[in-house]
Amino acid sequence: MNTPLRRWSTEAASHGRSLDYWVDAVCEGFLAMDVRSRAPQRFEAALTSAALGELQLNRVEGSAQDVYRTPRHLSRGGPNYFYLLCKSDEPWAGAQEARGTRLAPGDCLLVDSRRRYEFHFDTRCDTISLQLPSDWVERWLPDPAAACGRALEGRGGFGAALSAFARQLQPELALAPPLPPALLADQLGALLALAAGTEAPPARPGLAARIADAVRERHAEPGLTAAAVAAGLGIGERSLHRALAAHRHTFAQQLMACRMDSARRLLADPRFDRLTVAEIGRRVGLLDPSHFVRAFRHATGHTPGALRRQR
Structure with missing residues:
Protein backbone atom coordinates (compact mmCIF):
# COMPACT_ATOMS: atom_id res chain seq x y z
CA MET A 1 0.00 0.00 0.00
CA ASN A 2 1.09 3.60 -0.50
CA THR A 3 -0.37 5.05 2.68
CA PRO A 4 2.20 7.54 4.02
CA LEU A 5 2.91 8.22 7.66
CA ARG A 6 2.59 11.86 8.67
CA ARG A 7 4.46 13.12 11.71
CA TRP A 8 4.67 16.35 13.67
CA SER A 9 7.15 16.78 16.52
CA THR A 10 8.21 19.62 18.79
CA GLU A 11 11.76 18.69 17.81
CA ALA A 12 11.12 20.98 14.83
CA ALA A 13 10.29 23.96 17.06
CA SER A 14 12.70 26.72 17.92
CA HIS A 15 13.83 27.09 21.53
CA GLY A 16 11.01 28.13 23.85
CA ARG A 17 8.36 27.74 21.14
CA SER A 18 7.48 24.04 21.61
CA LEU A 19 4.01 24.58 23.03
CA ASP A 20 3.06 27.13 20.38
CA TYR A 21 4.32 24.79 17.67
CA TRP A 22 2.33 21.92 19.17
CA VAL A 23 -0.92 23.91 19.21
CA ASP A 24 -0.39 24.69 15.53
CA ALA A 25 0.44 21.03 14.79
CA VAL A 26 -2.66 19.77 16.60
CA CYS A 27 -4.84 22.21 14.68
CA GLU A 28 -3.31 20.99 11.41
CA GLY A 29 -3.37 17.28 12.21
CA PHE A 30 -6.73 17.19 14.01
CA LEU A 31 -8.88 20.29 14.39
CA ALA A 32 -8.93 23.56 16.32
CA MET A 33 -8.17 23.09 20.04
CA ASP A 34 -6.27 24.75 22.89
CA VAL A 35 -3.44 22.91 24.62
CA ARG A 36 -2.08 24.04 27.98
CA SER A 37 0.95 22.89 29.92
CA ARG A 38 2.05 23.50 33.49
CA ALA A 39 5.68 23.39 32.32
CA PRO A 40 5.68 25.05 28.87
CA GLN A 41 9.47 25.51 28.78
CA ARG A 42 9.99 21.74 29.06
CA PHE A 43 7.08 20.73 26.85
CA GLU A 44 7.64 18.06 24.18
CA ALA A 45 5.24 16.03 22.06
CA ALA A 46 4.83 14.18 18.76
CA LEU A 47 1.88 13.17 16.61
CA THR A 48 2.06 10.28 14.10
CA SER A 49 -0.88 9.71 11.74
CA ALA A 50 -1.91 7.50 8.82
CA ALA A 51 -5.14 6.76 6.95
CA LEU A 52 -6.68 3.29 7.05
CA GLY A 53 -9.56 3.39 4.60
CA GLU A 54 -12.11 5.83 5.99
CA LEU A 55 -10.47 5.84 9.43
CA GLN A 56 -7.47 7.89 10.56
CA LEU A 57 -5.04 6.23 12.99
CA ASN A 58 -3.26 8.67 15.28
CA ARG A 59 -0.71 8.22 18.06
CA VAL A 60 0.02 11.14 20.38
CA GLU A 61 3.10 11.04 22.61
CA GLY A 62 4.48 13.67 24.94
CA SER A 63 4.36 15.73 28.10
CA ALA A 64 1.49 16.26 30.49
CA GLN A 65 -1.11 18.56 28.98
CA ASP A 66 -4.71 19.75 29.13
CA VAL A 67 -6.68 19.89 25.87
CA TYR A 68 -9.82 21.98 25.31
CA ARG A 69 -12.23 22.26 22.40
CA THR A 70 -14.41 25.26 23.23
CA PRO A 71 -17.34 27.15 21.67
CA ARG A 72 -14.75 29.48 20.10
CA HIS A 73 -13.27 26.53 18.22
CA LEU A 74 -16.69 25.13 17.29
CA SER A 75 -17.64 28.46 15.71
CA ARG A 76 -14.83 28.15 13.15
CA GLY A 77 -16.65 25.38 11.29
CA GLY A 78 -14.76 22.91 9.14
CA PRO A 79 -14.95 19.09 9.04
CA ASN A 80 -16.03 17.26 12.17
CA TYR A 81 -15.38 13.74 13.41
CA PHE A 82 -15.76 11.46 16.36
CA TYR A 83 -12.58 10.44 18.18
CA LEU A 84 -12.04 7.23 20.10
CA LEU A 85 -9.15 7.55 22.55
CA CYS A 86 -7.36 4.82 24.50
CA LYS A 87 -4.47 5.29 26.93
CA SER A 88 -3.11 2.09 28.40
CA ASP A 89 -0.35 3.16 30.78
CA GLU A 90 -1.86 5.66 33.27
CA PRO A 91 -5.19 7.10 34.44
CA TRP A 92 -6.46 10.28 32.81
CA ALA A 93 -9.66 12.32 32.61
CA GLY A 94 -11.98 13.49 29.86
CA ALA A 95 -15.29 15.21 29.38
CA GLN A 96 -17.88 15.92 26.69
CA GLU A 97 -19.82 19.04 27.64
CA ALA A 98 -21.19 18.42 31.18
CA ARG A 99 -20.40 14.69 31.24
CA GLY A 100 -16.96 14.05 32.69
CA THR A 101 -15.20 10.86 33.66
CA ARG A 102 -11.98 9.52 35.11
CA LEU A 103 -10.48 6.77 32.97
CA ALA A 104 -8.39 3.84 34.13
CA PRO A 105 -5.56 2.50 31.96
CA GLY A 106 -7.08 0.68 28.99
CA ASP A 107 -10.45 2.42 29.13
CA CYS A 108 -11.71 4.06 25.92
CA LEU A 109 -13.43 7.41 25.51
CA LEU A 110 -15.59 8.52 22.57
CA VAL A 111 -16.08 12.24 21.86
CA ASP A 112 -17.86 14.21 19.14
CA SER A 113 -15.93 17.19 17.78
CA ARG A 114 -19.23 19.02 17.12
CA ARG A 115 -19.56 19.50 20.88
CA ARG A 116 -17.26 20.84 23.61
CA TYR A 117 -14.75 18.41 25.09
CA GLU A 118 -11.62 18.39 27.21
CA PHE A 119 -8.85 15.94 28.13
CA HIS A 120 -6.49 16.03 31.09
CA PHE A 121 -3.23 14.06 30.98
CA ASP A 122 -1.52 14.43 34.36
CA THR A 123 1.94 13.05 33.59
CA ARG A 124 2.12 11.85 29.95
CA CYS A 125 -0.32 12.09 27.04
CA ASP A 126 0.72 8.87 25.24
CA THR A 127 -2.57 7.88 23.61
CA ILE A 128 -4.08 6.21 20.56
CA SER A 129 -6.69 8.51 19.01
CA LEU A 130 -8.82 7.07 16.20
CA GLN A 131 -10.54 9.62 13.96
CA LEU A 132 -13.95 8.26 12.90
CA PRO A 133 -16.24 9.87 10.31
CA SER A 134 -19.52 11.04 11.82
CA ASP A 135 -21.69 9.09 9.39
CA TRP A 136 -19.63 5.94 10.09
CA VAL A 137 -20.23 6.21 13.85
CA GLU A 138 -23.92 6.90 13.32
CA ARG A 139 -24.22 3.69 11.29
CA TRP A 140 -22.98 1.72 14.30
CA LEU A 141 -24.51 3.60 17.23
CA PRO A 142 -28.21 4.57 17.09
CA ASP A 143 -27.56 7.27 19.75
CA PRO A 144 -23.87 8.26 19.66
CA ALA A 145 -24.41 11.09 22.16
CA ALA A 146 -25.30 8.50 24.82
CA ALA A 147 -21.87 6.89 24.43
CA CYS A 148 -19.83 10.11 24.33
CA GLY A 149 -18.05 11.38 27.42
CA ARG A 150 -18.30 8.18 29.46
CA ALA A 151 -15.68 5.54 30.06
CA LEU A 152 -15.95 2.39 27.98
CA GLU A 153 -14.28 0.14 30.51
CA GLY A 154 -11.33 -1.81 29.20
CA ARG A 155 -11.08 -4.35 32.01
CA GLY A 156 -13.67 -6.86 30.93
CA GLY A 157 -16.35 -7.87 28.45
CA PHE A 158 -16.59 -6.18 25.07
CA GLY A 159 -14.86 -3.09 26.47
CA ALA A 160 -11.71 -5.15 26.92
CA ALA A 161 -11.99 -6.45 23.35
CA LEU A 162 -12.51 -2.90 22.03
CA SER A 163 -9.53 -1.60 24.02
CA ALA A 164 -7.22 -4.38 22.84
CA PHE A 165 -8.26 -3.91 19.20
CA ALA A 166 -8.01 -0.11 19.31
CA ARG A 167 -4.50 -0.30 20.73
CA GLN A 168 -3.44 -2.48 17.80
CA LEU A 169 -4.49 0.24 15.36
CA GLN A 170 -1.13 2.01 15.44
CA PRO A 171 -0.47 4.30 12.45
CA GLU A 172 2.24 1.92 11.18
CA LEU A 173 -0.38 -0.80 10.72
CA ALA A 174 -1.87 1.25 7.87
CA LEU A 175 1.34 0.74 5.87
CA ALA A 176 0.65 -3.01 5.55
CA PRO A 177 -2.73 -3.84 7.08
CA PRO A 178 -3.19 -7.53 7.99
CA LEU A 179 -6.73 -7.49 6.56
CA PRO A 180 -8.59 -5.23 4.12
CA PRO A 181 -9.25 -1.81 5.72
CA ALA A 182 -13.03 -2.19 5.34
CA LEU A 183 -12.94 -5.44 7.31
CA LEU A 184 -10.84 -3.87 10.08
CA ALA A 185 -13.28 -0.95 10.20
CA ASP A 186 -16.21 -3.37 10.49
CA GLN A 187 -14.48 -5.10 13.40
CA LEU A 188 -13.90 -1.79 15.18
CA GLY A 189 -17.48 -0.67 14.60
CA ALA A 190 -18.96 -3.92 15.90
CA LEU A 191 -16.79 -3.83 19.03
CA LEU A 192 -17.65 -0.17 19.62
CA ALA A 193 -21.38 -0.93 19.40
CA LEU A 194 -21.01 -3.89 21.77
CA ALA A 195 -18.85 -2.00 24.28
CA ALA A 196 -21.23 0.99 24.25
CA GLY A 197 -24.06 -1.40 25.16
CA THR A 198 -26.62 0.29 22.93
CA GLU A 199 -30.10 -1.09 23.17
CA ALA A 200 -31.58 -2.79 20.15
CA PRO A 201 -34.70 -4.80 19.36
CA PRO A 202 -34.26 -8.57 19.52
CA ALA A 203 -32.91 -10.14 16.37
CA ARG A 204 -35.32 -12.12 14.24
CA PRO A 205 -35.29 -15.85 15.03
CA GLY A 206 -32.95 -17.71 12.75
CA LEU A 207 -31.30 -14.56 11.38
CA ALA A 208 -27.85 -15.38 12.80
CA ALA A 209 -28.00 -18.81 11.12
CA ARG A 210 -28.97 -17.22 7.78
CA ILE A 211 -26.04 -14.83 8.10
CA ALA A 212 -23.66 -17.69 8.91
CA ASP A 213 -24.89 -19.62 5.85
CA ALA A 214 -24.44 -16.56 3.63
CA VAL A 215 -20.90 -15.98 4.91
CA ARG A 216 -20.00 -19.61 4.27
CA GLU A 217 -21.40 -19.41 0.74
CA ARG A 218 -19.64 -16.14 -0.10
CA HIS A 219 -16.45 -16.28 1.98
CA ALA A 220 -14.26 -16.76 -1.12
CA GLU A 221 -15.33 -13.39 -2.57
CA PRO A 222 -12.37 -10.99 -2.23
CA GLY A 223 -13.22 -7.91 -0.18
CA LEU A 224 -16.51 -9.32 1.09
CA THR A 225 -18.10 -6.85 3.52
CA ALA A 226 -20.90 -6.97 6.04
CA HIS A 241 -24.17 -6.90 13.28
CA ARG A 242 -26.70 -6.98 16.11
CA ALA A 243 -27.85 -10.48 15.18
CA LEU A 244 -24.25 -11.67 15.37
CA ALA A 245 -23.60 -9.76 18.58
CA ALA A 246 -26.49 -11.56 20.26
CA HIS A 247 -24.43 -14.73 19.77
CA ARG A 248 -21.14 -13.06 20.81
CA HIS A 249 -19.85 -13.03 17.24
CA THR A 250 -18.64 -10.33 14.89
CA PHE A 251 -18.75 -10.37 11.10
CA ALA A 252 -14.97 -10.19 10.78
CA GLN A 253 -14.49 -13.17 13.09
CA GLN A 254 -17.08 -15.25 11.28
CA LEU A 255 -15.72 -14.44 7.82
CA MET A 256 -12.12 -15.18 8.81
CA ALA A 257 -13.13 -18.45 10.51
CA CYS A 258 -14.81 -19.60 7.27
CA ARG A 259 -11.78 -18.65 5.22
CA MET A 260 -9.37 -20.44 7.53
CA ASP A 261 -11.54 -23.58 7.64
CA SER A 262 -11.63 -23.64 3.85
CA ALA A 263 -7.87 -23.11 3.62
CA ARG A 264 -7.22 -25.96 6.08
CA ARG A 265 -9.35 -28.32 3.97
CA LEU A 266 -7.48 -27.40 0.79
CA LEU A 267 -4.08 -27.80 2.45
CA ALA A 268 -5.05 -31.17 3.94
CA ASP A 269 -6.19 -32.64 0.60
CA PRO A 270 -3.38 -34.07 -1.60
CA ARG A 271 -5.49 -33.36 -4.68
CA PHE A 272 -4.69 -29.65 -4.20
CA ASP A 273 -0.94 -30.00 -3.80
CA ARG A 274 -0.52 -28.53 -7.28
CA LEU A 275 -1.84 -25.22 -5.91
CA THR A 276 0.65 -22.78 -4.42
CA VAL A 277 0.01 -21.28 -1.01
CA ALA A 278 -0.74 -17.97 -2.71
CA GLU A 279 -3.37 -19.64 -4.92
CA ILE A 280 -5.03 -21.25 -1.92
CA GLY A 281 -5.16 -17.82 -0.30
CA ARG A 282 -6.85 -16.45 -3.42
CA ARG A 283 -9.35 -19.31 -3.42
CA VAL A 284 -10.49 -18.39 0.09
CA GLY A 285 -10.79 -14.68 -0.67
CA LEU A 286 -7.40 -13.35 0.48
CA LEU A 287 -5.61 -11.94 -2.56
CA ASP A 288 -2.47 -10.76 -0.77
CA PRO A 289 -0.25 -13.79 -0.01
CA SER A 290 1.39 -12.13 3.00
CA HIS A 291 -2.02 -11.32 4.50
CA PHE A 292 -3.08 -14.93 4.02
CA VAL A 293 0.06 -16.34 5.67
CA ARG A 294 -0.25 -13.97 8.66
CA ALA A 295 -3.94 -14.71 9.12
CA PHE A 296 -3.40 -18.46 8.83
CA ARG A 297 -0.54 -18.44 11.34
CA HIS A 298 -2.68 -16.40 13.76
CA ALA A 299 -5.59 -18.83 13.41
CA THR A 300 -3.66 -22.12 13.52
CA GLY A 301 -0.22 -21.45 14.96
CA HIS A 302 1.36 -22.71 11.71
CA THR A 303 2.14 -21.26 8.31
CA PRO A 304 0.19 -22.82 5.42
CA GLY A 305 3.36 -24.45 4.06
CA ALA A 306 4.25 -25.95 7.45
CA LEU A 307 0.77 -27.39 7.88
CA ARG A 308 0.88 -28.92 4.43
CA ARG A 309 4.26 -30.56 5.16
CA GLN A 310 2.96 -32.01 8.45
CA ARG A 311 0.12 -33.84 6.69
Whole structure:
Protein backbone atom coordinates (compact mmCIF):
# COMPACT_ATOMS: atom_id res chain seq x y z
CA MET A 1 0.00 0.00 0.00
CA ASN A 2 1.09 3.60 -0.50
CA THR A 3 -0.37 5.05 2.68
CA PRO A 4 2.20 7.54 4.02
CA LEU A 5 2.91 8.22 7.66
CA ARG A 6 2.59 11.86 8.67
CA ARG A 7 4.46 13.12 11.71
CA TRP A 8 4.67 16.35 13.67
CA SER A 9 7.15 16.78 16.52
CA THR A 10 8.21 19.62 18.79
CA GLU A 11 11.76 18.69 17.81
CA ALA A 12 11.12 20.98 14.83
CA ALA A 13 10.29 23.96 17.06
CA SER A 14 12.70 26.72 17.92
CA HIS A 15 13.83 27.09 21.53
CA GLY A 16 11.01 28.13 23.85
CA ARG A 17 8.36 27.74 21.14
CA SER A 18 7.48 24.04 21.61
CA LEU A 19 4.01 24.58 23.03
CA ASP A 20 3.06 27.13 20.38
CA TYR A 21 4.32 24.79 17.67
CA TRP A 22 2.33 21.92 19.17
CA VAL A 23 -0.92 23.91 19.21
CA ASP A 24 -0.39 24.69 15.53
CA ALA A 25 0.44 21.03 14.79
CA VAL A 26 -2.66 19.77 16.60
CA CYS A 27 -4.84 22.21 14.68
CA GLU A 28 -3.31 20.99 11.41
CA GLY A 29 -3.37 17.28 12.21
CA PHE A 30 -6.73 17.19 14.01
CA LEU A 31 -8.88 20.29 14.39
CA ALA A 32 -8.93 23.56 16.32
CA MET A 33 -8.17 23.09 20.04
CA ASP A 34 -6.27 24.75 22.89
CA VAL A 35 -3.44 22.91 24.62
CA ARG A 36 -2.08 24.04 27.98
CA SER A 37 0.95 22.89 29.92
CA ARG A 38 2.05 23.50 33.49
CA ALA A 39 5.68 23.39 32.32
CA PRO A 40 5.68 25.05 28.87
CA GLN A 41 9.47 25.51 28.78
CA ARG A 42 9.99 21.74 29.06
CA PHE A 43 7.08 20.73 26.85
CA GLU A 44 7.64 18.06 24.18
CA ALA A 45 5.24 16.03 22.06
CA ALA A 46 4.83 14.18 18.76
CA LEU A 47 1.88 13.17 16.61
CA THR A 48 2.06 10.28 14.10
CA SER A 49 -0.88 9.71 11.74
CA ALA A 50 -1.91 7.50 8.82
CA ALA A 51 -5.14 6.76 6.95
CA LEU A 52 -6.68 3.29 7.05
CA GLY A 53 -9.56 3.39 4.60
CA GLU A 54 -12.11 5.83 5.99
CA LEU A 55 -10.47 5.84 9.43
CA GLN A 56 -7.47 7.89 10.56
CA LEU A 57 -5.04 6.23 12.99
CA ASN A 58 -3.26 8.67 15.28
CA ARG A 59 -0.71 8.22 18.06
CA VAL A 60 0.02 11.14 20.38
CA GLU A 61 3.10 11.04 22.61
CA GLY A 62 4.48 13.67 24.94
CA SER A 63 4.36 15.73 28.10
CA ALA A 64 1.49 16.26 30.49
CA GLN A 65 -1.11 18.56 28.98
CA ASP A 66 -4.71 19.75 29.13
CA VAL A 67 -6.68 19.89 25.87
CA TYR A 68 -9.82 21.98 25.31
CA ARG A 69 -12.23 22.26 22.40
CA THR A 70 -14.41 25.26 23.23
CA PRO A 71 -17.34 27.15 21.67
CA ARG A 72 -14.75 29.48 20.10
CA HIS A 73 -13.27 26.53 18.22
CA LEU A 74 -16.69 25.13 17.29
CA SER A 75 -17.64 28.46 15.71
CA ARG A 76 -14.83 28.15 13.15
CA GLY A 77 -16.65 25.38 11.29
CA GLY A 78 -14.76 22.91 9.14
CA PRO A 79 -14.95 19.09 9.04
CA ASN A 80 -16.03 17.26 12.17
CA TYR A 81 -15.38 13.74 13.41
CA PHE A 82 -15.76 11.46 16.36
CA TYR A 83 -12.58 10.44 18.18
CA LEU A 84 -12.04 7.23 20.10
CA LEU A 85 -9.15 7.55 22.55
CA CYS A 86 -7.36 4.82 24.50
CA LYS A 87 -4.47 5.29 26.93
CA SER A 88 -3.11 2.09 28.40
CA ASP A 89 -0.35 3.16 30.78
CA GLU A 90 -1.86 5.66 33.27
CA PRO A 91 -5.19 7.10 34.44
CA TRP A 92 -6.46 10.28 32.81
CA ALA A 93 -9.66 12.32 32.61
CA GLY A 94 -11.98 13.49 29.86
CA ALA A 95 -15.29 15.21 29.38
CA GLN A 96 -17.88 15.92 26.69
CA GLU A 97 -19.82 19.04 27.64
CA ALA A 98 -21.19 18.42 31.18
CA ARG A 99 -20.40 14.69 31.24
CA GLY A 100 -16.96 14.05 32.69
CA THR A 101 -15.20 10.86 33.66
CA ARG A 102 -11.98 9.52 35.11
CA LEU A 103 -10.48 6.77 32.97
CA ALA A 104 -8.39 3.84 34.13
CA PRO A 105 -5.56 2.50 31.96
CA GLY A 106 -7.08 0.68 28.99
CA ASP A 107 -10.45 2.42 29.13
CA CYS A 108 -11.71 4.06 25.92
CA LEU A 109 -13.43 7.41 25.51
CA LEU A 110 -15.59 8.52 22.57
CA VAL A 111 -16.08 12.24 21.86
CA ASP A 112 -17.86 14.21 19.14
CA SER A 113 -15.93 17.19 17.78
CA ARG A 114 -19.23 19.02 17.12
CA ARG A 115 -19.56 19.50 20.88
CA ARG A 116 -17.26 20.84 23.61
CA TYR A 117 -14.75 18.41 25.09
CA GLU A 118 -11.62 18.39 27.21
CA PHE A 119 -8.85 15.94 28.13
CA HIS A 120 -6.49 16.03 31.09
CA PHE A 121 -3.23 14.06 30.98
CA ASP A 122 -1.52 14.43 34.36
CA THR A 123 1.94 13.05 33.59
CA ARG A 124 2.12 11.85 29.95
CA CYS A 125 -0.32 12.09 27.04
CA ASP A 126 0.72 8.87 25.24
CA THR A 127 -2.57 7.88 23.61
CA ILE A 128 -4.08 6.21 20.56
CA SER A 129 -6.69 8.51 19.01
CA LEU A 130 -8.82 7.07 16.20
CA GLN A 131 -10.54 9.62 13.96
CA LEU A 132 -13.95 8.26 12.90
CA PRO A 133 -16.24 9.87 10.31
CA SER A 134 -19.52 11.04 11.82
CA ASP A 135 -21.69 9.09 9.39
CA TRP A 136 -19.63 5.94 10.09
CA VAL A 137 -20.23 6.21 13.85
CA GLU A 138 -23.92 6.90 13.32
CA ARG A 139 -24.22 3.69 11.29
CA TRP A 140 -22.98 1.72 14.30
CA LEU A 141 -24.51 3.60 17.23
CA PRO A 142 -28.21 4.57 17.09
CA ASP A 143 -27.56 7.27 19.75
CA PRO A 144 -23.87 8.26 19.66
CA ALA A 145 -24.41 11.09 22.16
CA ALA A 146 -25.30 8.50 24.82
CA ALA A 147 -21.87 6.89 24.43
CA CYS A 148 -19.83 10.11 24.33
CA GLY A 149 -18.05 11.38 27.42
CA ARG A 150 -18.30 8.18 29.46
CA ALA A 151 -15.68 5.54 30.06
CA LEU A 152 -15.95 2.39 27.98
CA GLU A 153 -14.28 0.14 30.51
CA GLY A 154 -11.33 -1.81 29.20
CA ARG A 155 -11.08 -4.35 32.01
CA GLY A 156 -13.67 -6.86 30.93
CA GLY A 157 -16.35 -7.87 28.45
CA PHE A 158 -16.59 -6.18 25.07
CA GLY A 159 -14.86 -3.09 26.47
CA ALA A 160 -11.71 -5.15 26.92
CA ALA A 161 -11.99 -6.45 23.35
CA LEU A 162 -12.51 -2.90 22.03
CA SER A 163 -9.53 -1.60 24.02
CA ALA A 164 -7.22 -4.38 22.84
CA PHE A 165 -8.26 -3.91 19.20
CA ALA A 166 -8.01 -0.11 19.31
CA ARG A 167 -4.50 -0.30 20.73
CA GLN A 168 -3.44 -2.48 17.80
CA LEU A 169 -4.49 0.24 15.36
CA GLN A 170 -1.13 2.01 15.44
CA PRO A 171 -0.47 4.30 12.45
CA GLU A 172 2.24 1.92 11.18
CA LEU A 173 -0.38 -0.80 10.72
CA ALA A 174 -1.87 1.25 7.87
CA LEU A 175 1.34 0.74 5.87
CA ALA A 176 0.65 -3.01 5.55
CA PRO A 177 -2.73 -3.84 7.08
CA PRO A 178 -3.19 -7.53 7.99
CA LEU A 179 -6.73 -7.49 6.56
CA PRO A 180 -8.59 -5.23 4.12
CA PRO A 181 -9.25 -1.81 5.72
CA ALA A 182 -13.03 -2.19 5.34
CA LEU A 183 -12.94 -5.44 7.31
CA LEU A 184 -10.84 -3.87 10.08
CA ALA A 185 -13.28 -0.95 10.20
CA ASP A 186 -16.21 -3.37 10.49
CA GLN A 187 -14.48 -5.10 13.40
CA LEU A 188 -13.90 -1.79 15.18
CA GLY A 189 -17.48 -0.67 14.60
CA ALA A 190 -18.96 -3.92 15.90
CA LEU A 191 -16.79 -3.83 19.03
CA LEU A 192 -17.65 -0.17 19.62
CA ALA A 193 -21.38 -0.93 19.40
CA LEU A 194 -21.01 -3.89 21.77
CA ALA A 195 -18.85 -2.00 24.28
CA ALA A 196 -21.23 0.99 24.25
CA GLY A 197 -24.06 -1.40 25.16
CA THR A 198 -26.62 0.29 22.93
CA GLU A 199 -30.10 -1.09 23.17
CA ALA A 200 -31.58 -2.79 20.15
CA PRO A 201 -34.70 -4.80 19.36
CA PRO A 202 -34.26 -8.57 19.52
CA ALA A 203 -32.91 -10.14 16.37
CA ARG A 204 -35.32 -12.12 14.24
CA PRO A 205 -35.29 -15.85 15.03
CA GLY A 206 -32.95 -17.71 12.75
CA LEU A 207 -31.30 -14.56 11.38
CA ALA A 208 -27.85 -15.38 12.80
CA ALA A 209 -28.00 -18.81 11.12
CA ARG A 210 -28.97 -17.22 7.78
CA ILE A 211 -26.04 -14.83 8.10
CA ALA A 212 -23.66 -17.69 8.91
CA ASP A 213 -24.89 -19.62 5.85
CA ALA A 214 -24.44 -16.56 3.63
CA VAL A 215 -20.90 -15.98 4.91
CA ARG A 216 -20.00 -19.61 4.27
CA GLU A 217 -21.40 -19.41 0.74
CA ARG A 218 -19.64 -16.14 -0.10
CA HIS A 219 -16.45 -16.28 1.98
CA ALA A 220 -14.26 -16.76 -1.12
CA GLU A 221 -15.33 -13.39 -2.57
CA PRO A 222 -12.37 -10.99 -2.23
CA GLY A 223 -13.22 -7.91 -0.18
CA LEU A 224 -16.51 -9.32 1.09
CA THR A 225 -18.10 -6.85 3.52
CA ALA A 226 -20.90 -6.97 6.04
CA ALA A 227 -22.82 -4.47 3.92
CA ALA A 228 -22.68 -6.80 0.90
CA VAL A 229 -23.91 -9.80 2.91
CA ALA A 230 -26.67 -7.74 4.52
CA ALA A 231 -27.80 -6.48 1.11
CA GLY A 232 -27.88 -10.04 -0.21
CA LEU A 233 -30.13 -11.06 2.69
CA GLY A 234 -32.39 -8.04 2.32
CA ILE A 235 -31.59 -6.65 5.78
CA GLY A 236 -29.79 -3.58 7.11
CA GLU A 237 -26.12 -3.73 8.04
CA ARG A 238 -26.92 -2.77 11.64
CA SER A 239 -29.39 -5.68 11.87
CA LEU A 240 -26.66 -8.05 10.67
CA HIS A 241 -24.17 -6.90 13.28
CA ARG A 242 -26.70 -6.98 16.11
CA ALA A 243 -27.85 -10.48 15.18
CA LEU A 244 -24.25 -11.67 15.37
CA ALA A 245 -23.60 -9.76 18.58
CA ALA A 246 -26.49 -11.56 20.26
CA HIS A 247 -24.43 -14.73 19.77
CA ARG A 248 -21.14 -13.06 20.81
CA HIS A 249 -19.85 -13.03 17.24
CA THR A 250 -18.64 -10.33 14.89
CA PHE A 251 -18.75 -10.37 11.10
CA ALA A 252 -14.97 -10.19 10.78
CA GLN A 253 -14.49 -13.17 13.09
CA GLN A 254 -17.08 -15.25 11.28
CA LEU A 255 -15.72 -14.44 7.82
CA MET A 256 -12.12 -15.18 8.81
CA ALA A 257 -13.13 -18.45 10.51
CA CYS A 258 -14.81 -19.60 7.27
CA ARG A 259 -11.78 -18.65 5.22
CA MET A 260 -9.37 -20.44 7.53
CA ASP A 261 -11.54 -23.58 7.64
CA SER A 262 -11.63 -23.64 3.85
CA ALA A 263 -7.87 -23.11 3.62
CA ARG A 264 -7.22 -25.96 6.08
CA ARG A 265 -9.35 -28.32 3.97
CA LEU A 266 -7.48 -27.40 0.79
CA LEU A 267 -4.08 -27.80 2.45
CA ALA A 268 -5.05 -31.17 3.94
CA ASP A 269 -6.19 -32.64 0.60
CA PRO A 270 -3.38 -34.07 -1.60
CA ARG A 271 -5.49 -33.36 -4.68
CA PHE A 272 -4.69 -29.65 -4.20
CA ASP A 273 -0.94 -30.00 -3.80
CA ARG A 274 -0.52 -28.53 -7.28
CA LEU A 275 -1.84 -25.22 -5.91
CA THR A 276 0.65 -22.78 -4.42
CA VAL A 277 0.01 -21.28 -1.01
CA ALA A 278 -0.74 -17.97 -2.71
CA GLU A 279 -3.37 -19.64 -4.92
CA ILE A 280 -5.03 -21.25 -1.92
CA GLY A 281 -5.16 -17.82 -0.30
CA ARG A 282 -6.85 -16.45 -3.42
CA ARG A 283 -9.35 -19.31 -3.42
CA VAL A 284 -10.49 -18.39 0.09
CA GLY A 285 -10.79 -14.68 -0.67
CA LEU A 286 -7.40 -13.35 0.48
CA LEU A 287 -5.61 -11.94 -2.56
CA ASP A 288 -2.47 -10.76 -0.77
CA PRO A 289 -0.25 -13.79 -0.01
CA SER A 290 1.39 -12.13 3.00
CA HIS A 291 -2.02 -11.32 4.50
CA PHE A 292 -3.08 -14.93 4.02
CA VAL A 293 0.06 -16.34 5.67
CA ARG A 294 -0.25 -13.97 8.66
CA ALA A 295 -3.94 -14.71 9.12
CA PHE A 296 -3.40 -18.46 8.83
CA ARG A 297 -0.54 -18.44 11.34
CA HIS A 298 -2.68 -16.40 13.76
CA ALA A 299 -5.59 -18.83 13.41
CA THR A 300 -3.66 -22.12 13.52
CA GLY A 301 -0.22 -21.45 14.96
CA HIS A 302 1.36 -22.71 11.71
CA THR A 303 2.14 -21.26 8.31
CA PRO A 304 0.19 -22.82 5.42
CA GLY A 305 3.36 -24.45 4.06
CA ALA A 306 4.25 -25.95 7.45
CA LEU A 307 0.77 -27.39 7.88
CA ARG A 308 0.88 -28.92 4.43
CA ARG A 309 4.26 -30.56 5.16
CA GLN A 310 2.96 -32.01 8.45
CA ARG A 311 0.12 -33.84 6.69
